[in-house]
Amino acid sequence: MARPPFLEALRQGVLLADGAMGTLLYSQGGDCSCFEALNLREPQRVLAAHQAYRQAGAGLLETNTFAANRHQLGLSGLADAVAEVNRAGAALARQAAASQVGPCYVAGAVGPLGPAWYEREPPEQASAALFREQIAALVAGGVDLLLFETFARLDELLLALRVAREFALPRVAQMAFVAEGRTRDGLSAADIVRQLRPLADVVGTNCGCGPHDMLQRVREMAVVDDGLLSAFANSGFPQYVNGRHLYLATPDYFAARGGEMVAAGVRLIGGCCGTTPEHIAALNRTLQRPLPVRSVSSSVVPVTPVPTAAPVTSPLLERWAAGRQPITVELDPPRGLDCSAVLAGARRLAAAGVDAINLAENPLARIRMGNLALAARIQEASGVPVIAHVTCRDRNLIGLHSELMGAHLLGLRHVLAVTGDPVAVGDAAGASNVFDLNAIGLLGLLAALNQGRTLLGSELGGHTAFCCGAAFNPNAQPLEGQLRKLERKVAAGARFVQTQPVYSAEVLQRLRELSGHCPVPLFVGLLPLVSERNAEFLHNEVPGIRLPDVVRQRMRGTQGDSGVAAGMAVMDELIGQMRGWVAGYYLMPPFGRVELAEELIHRIRAVA
DSSP: OOOOOHHHHHHHSOEEBOOOHHHHHHHTOSOOSOGGGHHHHOHHHHHHHHHHHHHTTOSEEEOSOTTOSHHHHHTTTOGGGHHHHHHHHHHHHHHHHTTSSSOOEEEEEEOOOOHHHHTTOOOHHHHHHHHHHHHHHHHHTTOSEEEEEEEOOHHHHHHHHHHHTTSOSOEEEEEOOOGGGOOTTSOOHHHHHHHHTTTOSEEEEESSSOHHHHHHHHHHHHHHOOSEEEEEEOSSOEEEETTEEEEOOOHHHHHHHHHHHHHHTEEEEEEOTTOOHHHHHHHHHHHHSOOOOOOOOSOOOOOOOOOOOOOOOOHHHHHHHTTOOOEEEEEOOOSSSOOHHHHHHHHHHHHHTOSEEEEOSSGGGOOOOOHHHHHHHHHHHHOOOEEEEEESSSOOHHHHHHHHHHHHHTTOOEEEEEOOOOGGGSSOTTOOOOOSSOHHHHHHHHHHHHTTBOTTSOBOSSOOOOEEEEEEOTTOSSOHHHHHHHHHHHHHTOOEEEEEEOOOHHHHHHHHHHHTTOSSOEEEEEOOOOSHHHHHHHHHHSTTOOOOHHHHHHHTTOOHHHHHHHHHHHHHHHHHHHTTTOOEEEEOOGGGOHHHHHHHHHHHHHHO
16 A cells, blocks of 8 residues: 555544654663764664564654754864765665555654854854755655754744755754743743644654643644644653653653543644653553544644751741641742732731741742742741742852842741752753752851851851751652761751652651651641542652552542542641641642642641
8 A cells, every 4th residue: 555645644643653762762872962863873762662662553754864964063073964864864764664564654853953053153154054054964864754853043944844845755843942932932732733734745743841730832823724733742841860851751641641632623643751671662652542633724724068057046947846736838939920810819818827938949940939038028028937038040150149148138937958959850951050059058158158258168247047948858769878968968957858749658758757856847748639630640640759559549530629639638638647747848839729738737736
């Protein structure tokens, strides 16, 4: 049976593409300094990766040429090998496509030219020449279509598409969306599909986010566009494990959200960062089941800790020392300039008897209002101490000193020192990780400020009075690494510890045993679930959170009031198991739902 043209195949039904190439090649070890160079240096390794996706059911394979333009290859000394690398990439994908029975298309993968290229402020003609050289080599290699992916700049993607029109091949254009479903330029999914459609046969999105957020972008596109759509989601958010960033969303979760994307109108679906042949195989099984398919138009329109500072007065710790169990509640700063809702929530929590309010700093590396200034406003408005989270991701050593001295001036006395989620987790394309310090080094800096000097030894002419806290993830497996970090954090000056959300009786037992040996109080994290979808998102896409199977089963099929009731029932059981031994509670109401935190405060006080 003859293979239909690529676009005709999409109009007839859904086409399954492959997953991440870099993830697979990296997992095999060896030289990964330039994945595209492996087309020449280790072709069998690249071929095996393509074949694994083909065996998983992929009907479209992307060439291993994402960064195979003259500028990017030049960084690895291969500037003059553009044609050779791209043709080899096409040949390897073509060989793998023929390794299984059934039609399979080969897409020539083209990525952006990279921030370092645009720092030179090149003329448009120079950028076009780079795209033209790579595309010509892919076409000569025999690809069936051109796939432009992971573009953060609309102007760059439009330029690449204009160049691609010089070649008679179908064009797939995919943007990466970041903050609140917008591009780095602030454009929505609807804006993007309107601007790309005149130049692209298939419009869609890849990278940038996990399947949960990508589903929303797809739905926004489908509302304004009846043409062919594509979606290649990451496997959730990466989690830092043993020195590597790993994507932990399960294949079944990835496949379930993929099925919803198809129902929303996607005709070309695959995977991006973190996905593996197992994810594609699970998605293939999902696509074998009957799914509603939207009709589409046929038109182509190392830091050394300093000595621990002298004791600092803290109402939070005074309450704990008196034998009571403090309750803290976390709030997130707004993503814009209006902080009225956060201030109102803080006043409600104060009335409910909360002992402190936690204020996160750009959680999941997403841009929000500065939390130190907002923390001062919250303390003034509510009369409740604020524990301001301070990350090492966004400021260098100079900036950390300055910000913390300013925080002391504003009246802040509680700081939670955290390393911070890496930029790769979030939505700020083009931003850089700093990490002059980690959380342990930051605790050392805070201790130095409390002693009246900088971490470099300069005298301040006074001293701060910070009560410092640290984070602890009791869900980690194995736990030994986290325990060693906790010991170092306490040695560096942490006077209280807050944990990631806990849902397991087994994890609670670990914490109970640990609390008997830890010299500082452990405040156990509780984040109420509100629906099956919320539970699955947290389990699959949020670093540091893992839900036991029994809890996921209890949340299955719930939403709305039933979801809240099921989630609060889980919290009630955990609170009951903590009675008599827990030092305190760290509540994290989902989606800013302060009323859930109020209810939990009342329930905790009733049990106590």
